[in-house]
Amino acid sequence: MNPALQDRRWRALLVWLESLGMQVDAEHLLRLSPLFTLPGPAKINLRTLQPHYPSRAQGRLLSATQLVSLHLSLYRPASQDDSESPDPFFGPYVSVLPREFDSHPLTWLVKKALSLPQTPFEARLPLLLPPGVLSDLTKVETRFWEDWQVVSNYVEEFPKVVHSVDGLPVLDFLWAWLNVNTRCLYDDLGLDRADNHSMCPIFDFANHAWMQPTMKPIQDDCPPAGVGELTCISGETSIAKDEELYITYGAHPNRFLFVEYGFVNPVSEELLASGQYFGEADVQALVEEMILGLGTTGVWMKQVLQDEGYWGDWTLHSAPEPAHPSYRLITALRLYHLVHTLDIEEQDSLALQPWRDTLSGTKDDISEENERVWRNTVLELCQILVNRAELGLQRLQAESETVGGLDWFGWMVENIRLLWWEEREVALAVARSIRRGETF
Template identity: 25%
Template sequence: METKIGKLLTWLNESPSFNISSKIGIHETPHTGRGVILTNDKLHRNEVIISVPSTHQLNFHTVLYHISKYNTDINLLGITIPRSTENDKNYLKDLNRNDPRFFYYSQLSQEFLVSLSSFQLLSLYILSEWILLPYWSQNNSSDEYESDIKPIQSFWQPFFDVWPTKLELSSFPAIWDCDPDSYYKYLLEYLPFETSINYKRISNLIQIDWKVIQPVLSSWIDHMNSQQINNGLNCVLPTISDLYYQFLHIYTIINSRCLYAEVPLKSDDVKNNFTLVPYVDFLNHTSKADGHCIPSLNKLKKVKSCGIGEFQIRCGSMGYKMLKEEIFLNYGAHSNDFLLNEYGFVISDDKNLDWNFVNISNSVESLLENNSKMIKFLKENDYWGEYTINYDSISYRTLIALSLLVTKDVRRVEKLMQGLISEEFFLPKINLLLKSILTNYKTKYTNNLDYLLRTPIIEENTFCRQNVISLIKGTLKIIDHHLESM
């Protein structure tokens, strides 16, 4: 890995705008993986730690820029490669005209590319540059080619080389669901309710995105097979099933490593506003919202520049003084179920207690299902669904729904919503119902936990099972705290 990180730094240093503090370095442990640590001196508040130029980030704009090198029909002012000046024309002349990307990227229309989401475009492009380009180069050869010709390599290869393996990213519930051969599919039925909601949401997005890019990949595979026959080659080429598994891997890489950044061409949808930033993605998450590192994007001012802007990491208010101390970045105020679904890990429940919660929506909604009047009232007032409790309290949405259930009095609940009646009026009655609900949840999650703790391990990565165990323990901790206080 040190060699790969060295090559990554060499690649980044090709840009004069790249800067990394001499006080930090990469540290790797079997338990926590890679992280950034303080290697010497001190880091002070607001000190720039890492600065990565726009040209070396992967996002909607930079992908279009690189595709436009090989497809002259892609022409978006301020985004794609300019072709107006003599210098621009000379630059294009320097490209290898035998590069197979001239053919494959020419199949992509500007209208199609712009219509894609950031996830769809980046997945398709990374599949092309990381997985397919070696096959394209090989398939493009013939007997007349000299043996010493170097294979074509992607500009992004040093970035690809430091990405985590499939095994390292095997802890995402959505991947257990989407991968037909996953070892961990059995774990899905033991997940807490909220975690199940999130993994199903992500699984659905994965399948939608795959359906969008699959026709392009299938067309490319057909051409590769025809080209191989014409060139008299007999190499093993990837199938569409092979690319689907690669797509799942790439999808988790994007999802777990992207950083929020406004993408002008896609600014109307927050899900599209992200960028992948080399080296910055080595920074691990902390649940502490303040004090550690501060990310920022310095937007581009030059119209002809590539990308969306320089991405910087500055030291937070606490600073860093202890050698080998890990330098953290807060990914957001996220519960463990969100962290597992989006990033593939959970953190100590004690450290994340403020953000964890239990979703009891399915129980509350089932109690309401035969009362259309109550359901209509809750929907009209935007109090339908998302009934949660955290360690210290129940959410106001839950309070409203349970108050309606125990009193069946719409007028009184309306007064509660208006602040004309105190919550204390409803709490004694709510507690009886809530105790029953939580007791049922406790029984279910305790049984799930017991099964996972006593069942022999069959999978190669015990980290996945341990994450689910941690989630269940955290859920039971919240439930027990409320039951004990009743």
């Protein structure tokens, strides 16, 4: 972007925020000291937007994500770099939002679904992802299309909200939805938890730090209107003028950061080995295939796990030390191997009591043999992940040699490489823990 243009937009944003009562002290930022306070009316959320949009029949409303995405869609700046948002309420803020999300992995899937032109490498990118990452990305895509359908129905019900005879373009909605999904902060507005989030100027410009963020938001007591101020304070470490400020997007694994935000934490071998970084590997599909491969018994076992709240979300972790399988995975594998010792007629509550005793804490384990076999199964899962990651890295290397055209391709290749690398290293670390006989 043109630096002069960027500076002009930034200054316009500050003037707009100042007109709403915001004050900024940029001279010296001490530990746990206020940096600035964002006025409630400067936030884009369900509370600030609802007065400007008609309610649906029987009082049904759009969700926060849907309404904010609709609003941003309607006031997206034109594609030209020098255009500004025509938004009469939040124009200076919308004008400084990212102009495109071409590198976000959701964009690849949506463009494919719409049969839009893609470079050969861009079209193949989803196939280069670890299976668990692609599965999670597909879930994000499902959320997007569900929101698009609801908003499309709303626009049909209230066509006057769209100032265009062509309706609401899906790519404008994608741009808006990704701004909401990647930039909103949790903000207690007195609504259902899923709707308690806001687009917050200044806050959302901060990059992510997975540990020791240098600033964080503190909410004032929420007034009845639900649009209270949000104060940013510095973190535990003192910072100086002109030093970059970071917030944390949450203690999420790289798999989550990639599919939701489009980037990953840079991870080194030393960091992973330190026991400080919470690396994670997903074995959901592998274990699900094992269980359902038992046929009728597997279907029954799935129901048992669902009833007890332990179906799915099966993972391996590098931290806290020792590297370990998740308790949910251990629980599922204990049941899997217990069922191997039962006849189909024995699959009742009484037969499962030893397993349920481990859930209640009455017993530490089912038996020595059960512990041995489920730990061996974890070793097998680890080896599958390692082998799969090696092949994934080889394919990625081969594909990357053909990369050309867009500036972000090389950066994205490195992101995907780190996803494969982390999955492999976490699997190796867990395998070492199993062989050492670590207790989990």
